Structures are given as structure tokens and as C-alpha cells.
Amino acid sequence: MSLSVYNSLHRRKELFEPLEPNRVGMYVCGVTVYDYCHVGHARVMVVFDVIHRWLTELGFDVNYVRNFTDVDDKIIKRASERGIDIHQLTNEMIAAFQEDIGSLGCLPPSHEPRATAHMPDMVKMIGELVARKHAYVSSSGDVLYAVRSFDHYGQLSGKNIDDLESGSRVDVDDSKRDPLDFVLWKMAKPGEPAWDSPWGQGRPGWHIECSAMSCSHLGNTFDIHGGGMDLKFPHHENEIAQACASNDGSFARYWLHNGFVNINAEKMSKSLGNFFTIREVTKNYHPEVLRMFILGTHYRSPLDFSDSALDAAKAGLDRLYETLRRFKGETLDGRCEMSESLIPPAFTNAMNDDFNTTEALASLFDTNRALNKALNERADVSDLAAQFKAMLNLLAIGQHDAEAWFKGGDVDVARIEALIAERGESKKARDFARADAIRDALIAEGIVLEDSPSGTTWKKV
RNA sequence: GGCAGGGUGGCUCAGUGGUACGGCGGAGGACUGCAAAUCCUUUAUUCGCGAGUUCGAUUCUCGCCCCUGCCUCCA
Numbered sequence: 162m163s164l165s166v167y168n169s170l171h172r173r174k175e176l177f178e179p180l181e182p183n184r185v186g187m188y189v190c191g192v193t194v195y196d197y198c199h200v201g202h203a204r205v206m207v208v209f210d211v212i213h214r215w216l217t218e219l220g221f222d223v224n225y226v227r228n229f230t231d232v233d234d235k236i237i238k239r240a241s242e243r244g245i246d247i248h249q250l251t252n253e254m255i256a257a258f259q260e261d262i263g264s265l266g267c268l269p270p271s272h273e274p275r276a277t278a279h280m281p282d283m284v285k286m287i288g289e290l291v292a293r294k295h296a297y298v299s300s301s302g303d304v305l306y307a308v309r310s311f312d313h314y315g316q317l318s319g320k321n322i323d324d325l326e327s328g329s330r331v332d333v334d335d336s337k338r339d340p341l342d343f344v345l346w347k348m349a350k351p352g353e354p355a356w357d358s359p360w361g362q363g364r365p366g367w368h369i370e371c372s373a374m375s376c377s378h379l380g381n382t383f384d385i386h387g388g389g390m391d392l393k394f395p396h397h398e399n400e401i402a403q404a405c406a407s408n409d410g411s412f413a414r415y416w417l418h419n420g421f422v423n424i425n426a427e428k429m430s431k432s433l434g435n436f437f438t439i440r441e442v443t444k445n446y447h448p449e450v451l452r453m454f455i456l457g458t459h460y461r462s463p464l465d466f467s468d469s470a471l472d473a474a475k476a477g478l479d480r481l482y483e484t485l486r487r488f489k490g491e492t493l494d495g496r497c498e499m500s501e502s503l504i505p506p507a508f509t510n511a512m513n514d515d516f517n518t519t520e521a522l523a524s525l526f527d528t529n530r531a532l533n534k535a536l537n538e539r540a541d542v543s544d545l546a547a548q549f550k551a552m553l554n555l556l557a558i559g560q561h562d563a564e565a566w567f568k569g570g571d572v573d574v575a576r577i578e579a580l581i582a583e584r585g586e587s588k589k590a591r592d593f594a595r596a597d598a599i600r601d602a603l604i605a606e607g608i609v610l611e612d613s614p615s616g617t618t619w620k621k622v
Numbered sequence: 623g624g625c626a627g628g629g630u631g632g633c634u635c636a637g638u639g640g641u642a643c644g645g646c647g648g649a650g651g652a653c654u655g656c657a658a659a660u661c662c663u664u665u666a667u668u669c670g671c672g673a674g675u676u677c678g679a680u681u682c683u684c685g686c687c688c689c690u691g692c693c694u695c696c697a
Contacts, residue, residue, distance in 0.1 A: 393626090432694090457644095472646080474645085517637095534660085
């Protein structure tokens with residue numbers, strides 16, 4: 162069974178065939194680093210992390226590039242509000258980003274280029290666009306892209322220039338030949354950070370950096386370009402226009418877009434102000450719960466964020482950890498590593514069908530049940546356990562120590578263990594009143610006891 | 623207005639031309655001194671509404687209703 166992916170460019174699922182048989186070049190639009198990441202950002206990172214992992218599992222050598230936009234109007238504004246240099250701000254936010262995304266279990270991409278480190282690439286591409294008459298210097302001195310010069314403008318978003326203009330909310334700007342023309346190089350005002358260019362001191366427009374950085378790392382033509390649905394227009398449309406017009410080649414071949422995170426059926430976004438940062442959420446929930454929550458919905462569907470949804474994700478994850486916990490002392494050595502032969506076909510088929518993590522999870526839970534059953538029956542579980550671990554590793558959940566998962570936090574372990582021992586004695590003496598009193602007291606403080614033939618264990622709820 | 627994507631049980635979320643996956647929650651049972659955990663059984667005669675195609679549609683076609691998103695920065 163081979164991999165098929167939904168290509169936004171053609172609005173249909175297509176068989177995935179990379180340019181080179183064993184290699185995949187993938188570019189994902191990262192974040193503008195002026196503030197902490199919210200759950201919407203978390204979704205992109207987790208979604209493409211899973212895609213990255215699955216492509217790797219399929220045997221592809223994946224060159225995964227994800228950028229940082231570290232210069233733009235919002236960054237300049239925020240830095241000036243805080244009275245710091247933009248680099249101080251962006252370094253701080255990049256560090257926070259790495260921490261947040263790392264906590265979600267995302268593997269680092271192959272490259273994480275920063276826009277400010279690619280000025281020559283951008284200047285070169287803009288120069289090419291000017292030379293080919295796809296760009297012009299406006300009366301304000303900014304370099305603009307002439308959308309009418311690119312025949313295929315609108316191919317990704319399925320729009321045509323005239324439709325866009327009829328319903329456009331864009332302010333008409335006299336310096337533009339067409340209202341949809343967008344800036345490639347923005348002239349610096351006094352005091353603003355600036356870089357040299359043939360058109361004067363300034364900074365790049367937002368869209369050019371991704372065209373330049375993706376081409377510079379992956380070549381003019383590469384396999385996958387991804388990002389949030391909201392980037393489809395105008396950002397990705399403009400990227401295509403820039404890249405294709407400057408190198409007369411094609412650009413990314415498969416465009417993958419993930420759906421939004423919603424709150425109360427409304428998109429979570431900075432502009433609406435209805436967002437939760439990753440760090441806010443992980444104050445109350447383990448980051449892996451957030452990952453589980455994201456994996457529970459197919460990446461192209463909207464994802465409704467709420468405490469009850471996180472609670473449900475946590476309950477499901479707890480169930481997996483309960484099983485993991487039963488392996489205490491059992492070795493699975495040499496069988497934990499990913500191996501296609503270990504993965505149930507249902508899981509593989511689900512992942513090969515446009516990365517359907519929801520269905521893959523269903524397969525995982527089936528294995529979970531089979532495993533618990535086998536454990537109950539004291540049967541040999543080595544194969545099931547290896548399958549279970551392989552699937553967990555591919556989704557990057559269940560990655561923590563099961564005991565720590567249930568017992569973590571600020572609890573007095575010694576005291577609890579002492580009480581459990583005391584209850585054990587009471588049970589032996591058939592003083593159930595005393596035993597139950599101890600258990601009830603612990604429940605009152607959020608500690609649940611679980612008896613088993615091999616002894617009593619506990620967990621925090 | 624243009625374009626795109628949706629409406630599946632109490633909640634959530636997959637999916638298929640032959641009456642529907644998984645998770646959460648609920649109910650019953652096994653296990654247990656009782657629980658918890660686990661396992662078993664069960665929880666939509668039904669997939670927004672209407673019509674059409676078909677032996678048969680939730681799945682295909684058409685119409686309608688409703689929701690969301692993009693068209694400005696946005697993951």
C-alpha cells in the first residue's frame with residue numbers, strides 16, 4: 162500500500178511520488194517570533210511532526226525545513242514597546258518556541274532557517290523578479306510584485322484576481338499598479354532595522370522569505386510545502402508567484418494544509434484574541450495530553466478546543482499508560498524499535514491514507530485492548546507489546562515513564578507508601594473498616610489505589 | 623458577493639454503494655472483602671432536510687437549510 166496525500170493545489174488526494182525515490186524535501190511555514198506560541202501553532206508543529214515521522218518510517222530520507230520569521234512589522238513594534246533590540250526579542254521567542262514544541266514531543270527539523278540569515282537569497286530573488294518585469298519599484302520606493310504579470314496567480318487558492326478584487330477589503334494604495342500587488346522589499350523608516358539592497362536600505366516582505374529559503378534549502382522544485390490553512394491565501398499563493406516567476410520552474414509539488422483550532426466554533430487567532438498559549442495549557446495539562454488531543458482529529462478537519470476535550474484526551478492517554486504500566490519489570494529489548502513488520506496493517510493503511518491519525522489511534526486502541534486481555538490471561542505478549550510500542554513511538558505518545566505519568570507532581574510519596582503498607586496490614590487482619598478509611602482518605606486528596614495480585618499501586622488523578 | 627470545507631449516537635471523531643471505527647461518558651456482568659484498574663456485553667433501525675440514480679445511499683447527483691473558514695495580519 163502506498164502513501165496518498167491530499168494536495169491542496171489540486172484539491173484531491175494523490176499518490177505521493179517524490180522527485181527522487183528515497184528522498185523527500187519538505188518545507189513548513191514556521192512562526193513569526195514576537196510572542197509565545199498558541200495551540201494553533203502547536204497543531205501545525207504536531208501535525209507535520211507526525212508527517213515527518215511517518216515519511217521517515219516509510220524509508221524516506223526527509224529533509225525537513227521549517228523557518229523562523231524573525232523580522233517583520235509586528236516584531237519591530239513589539240521590540241520597540243519593550244525597549245529592546247529585535248534580535249533580543251526574537252532570540253527569546255525562538256528559545257521559548259523550542260521549549261514549547263519540544264515538550265510536545267516534536268523532533269527538530271533538519272534545518273530551521275531564520276529570515277535574517279537569508280537576506281542575500283531574498284535580494285537575489287527580488288532582483289530576478291525585477292529583471293523579468295514581475296516586480297517594480299513603486300512611488301514610495303518599495304519593491305512590489307505585479308500579480309497581473311503572473312498568469313497562474315490564484316491557482317492554489319482557486320481564486321482569480323478579479324473575484325478577489327470585487328470582494329476585497331484591501332485598501333487601495335495609489336502606489337500599487339494593482340490593489341493585490343504585494344511588497345517584496347520594504348524601505349526602512351529611520352530607526353528601523355535595515356539591510357542593504359539595490360533598492361535601498363530596507364527589509365523583506367513576509368512572503369519572499371519562504372520562497373527564498375525553501376528554494377535555497379530544497380532547490381527550485383521540491384516535494385512538500387505545508388502550513389496552516391490560513392496561509393493558503395495570500396501567503397502561499399504569493400510564494401508560488403514569486404518562486405515560479407523568478408526561476409521559470411515549478412515550485413512545491415504537494416501542498417498540505419492543516420485545519421484550524423477553534424474555540425466555541427470560532428477560529429483561534431491572535432487577531433480575535435481568543436487564543437491560549439501552549440504554556441498556559443500545559444500549566445494544567447501534560448504537554449503529551451495536548452499532543453493526544455491534536456492527534457485525535459484528522460489534520461485537515463477543524464479541531465475544537467475545550468477543557469472537556471482535553472479531559473477526554475487525557476482519559477484516553479491514561480488508558481494507554483495503564484497498559485504501559487503493566488510492563489513494569491518486563492523487558493521488550495530489541496523489539497521496541499520501529500519496524501514496519503511490527504505495525505498492524507490497519508495502522509499503516511490509516512497513516513498511508515493522508516496521515517489519518519484518528520484511524521491509526523483506533524488501531525492503537527484495538528491493540529491496547531488485545532494486550533490487556535493477553536496480560537490478564539498471562540499469555541505471551543511480546544509481539545503485541547512490540548506492536549504497541551512501535552505505534553506509540555510513531556505517534557510520539559506514551560513516551561514517558563508510566564509510573565512517573567501517574568505519580569508525578571508534588572506528592573509525599575513516602576507518606577503514601579506508608580499508608581498503603583498500613584492498609585495492607587489492615588487488609589491482612591481483615592480490618593476492612595480501617596483499610597477503607599485509609600483508601601477514602603487518600604481518594605479525598607486525589608490519590609487512587611489499585612490493588613492487583615502483585616500488590617497495591619497508586620496514581621494521582 | 624466570490625471561493626473553500628463541513629453537518630454522523632449524550633459528547634467527540636473516523637469511514638464505506640449493502641444499515642456505521644475508535645475515544646470519552648452511561649448501563650449490566652466478570653474480577654475484588656468492597657473498590658480502582660482491566661476484560662466481556664451493551665449504548666445511532668441511523669449518518670442536516672427533500673428529491674433523483676440504484677436491487678440497495680449515510681456514502682453518487684441535484685436542490686434546500688444551517689455552520690465555519692479564506693478573500694487584511696494570522697498556524
